[in-house]
Amino acid sequence: MATRPIFLPAPVGQVGVIEKMLEFKWVPGMAVIQKQKSIRELHKTAAAYGISPVLEISSKSEDQLGQRLSAFNLxxxxxxxxxxxxxxxxxxxxxxxxxxxxxxxxxxxxxxxxxxxxxxxxxxxxxxxxxxxxxxxSEPKTFFYDWLYINALHQNSELADQICHFSGFTDIEFNPKKSINCQGYAAALYLSLKINDKLTRALESPSEFLRLTHEQYKNQLRATPVQNKMF
Structure with missing residues (x-):
């Protein structure tokens, strides 16, 4: 068994990401096919909790969209x-x-x-x-990565439009005990900004992005408290 997060955009009216830790059957092995078996198990668990459809965002994803949204490919x-x-x-x-x-x-x-x-x-x-x-x-810890990923995703409107059809996002390689930044988290934050009509304003400048997301970062488990000033 293993535990990994699934990232959901916060309810309408609140900019942010809900991180739910799910325990699922882990399929050992480094081969892509083994990773994909673990992804299926993770998504099966998510569905049991009523979270569906879910998109795996990584180079290991079985969905071409998820592969294209990997930070290695986006x-x-x-x-x-x-x-x-x-x-x-x-x-x-x-x-x-x-x-x-x-x-x-x-x-x-x-x-x-x-x-x-x-x-x-x-x-x-x-x-x-x-x-x-x-x-x-460097703090909030995921601020720069999220800003960079979300700007890139916004440029790729065809991909950005498609993530709106998903309830949550995963990254099978991401372990919050060992890693900080996550493309699945960034995608969920993008969707949250979009459904709350904050995306255009957030992309005006890094400081505006941080202003709109600072409450989220204050509650993010792997991030330290937000500084009052950006620089």
């Missing part, structure tokens, strides 16, 4: 330079550490190469992010 194009990046590479290439960073060359690397770059582990503690000249704080 891309966006910058307005100024018309450069296209994956969410994962942009995220890793924006990290600022105590002794180095950001390593902007990682933005051009493949997602797998970017995530495994040894410099990310040898440069001290993470102190923030810098993306295209804009600085982002």
């Amino acid at each position: 891309t966006f194009t910058t307005k100024k330079h018309k450069t296209t990046y994956t969410v994962e590479s942009a995220f890793q290439g924006s990290k600022v550490f105590q002794s180095a960073g950001p390593f902007i060359d990682l933005m051009e690397a493949t997602p797998r190469e970017a995530k495994r770059d040894i410099r990310l582990k040898e440069s001290g503690n993470l102190i923030g992010f810098e993306f295209l000249g804009k600085r982002f704080p």
Whole structure:
């Protein structure tokens, strides 16, 4: 047995994400087919609690939509330079550490190469992010990743429209005891902003995004309390 979260957009009238921890039968093995068996078990448990349909967002998803929404595959194009990046590479290439960073060359690397770059582990503690000249704080812990993912998703309107048909989202690789950022969480937050007619305002600027989501981050188990100021 294993325990993993499922992410649901908060009820209408409240911007945020509900995280429900579900216990389900885990199918051991590193092969994709084994991961997909575990995904089915997780979704079966979710359905038993009345949560359906559920979309697995990861490269292991059996749904092509879920694969395309993986941070390894989801891309966006910058307005100024018309450069296209994956969410994962942009995220890793924006990290600022105590002794180095950001390593902007990682933005051009493949997602797998970017995530495994040894410099990310040898440069001290993470102190923030810098993306295209804009600085982002390291707290709330998932703020920058969520902002980046949601902006990318909004650019891909065809994909964004399709997630509206799902009640919840999972990421079989995400374990909140070991990880912080999650594409399933970010997708649920996107949907919450959209159904509450806050999405356009949230995307006006990083500070406006944080203003609209700060209550959610205060209640997020893996995030520390929100600072009064963004910078």
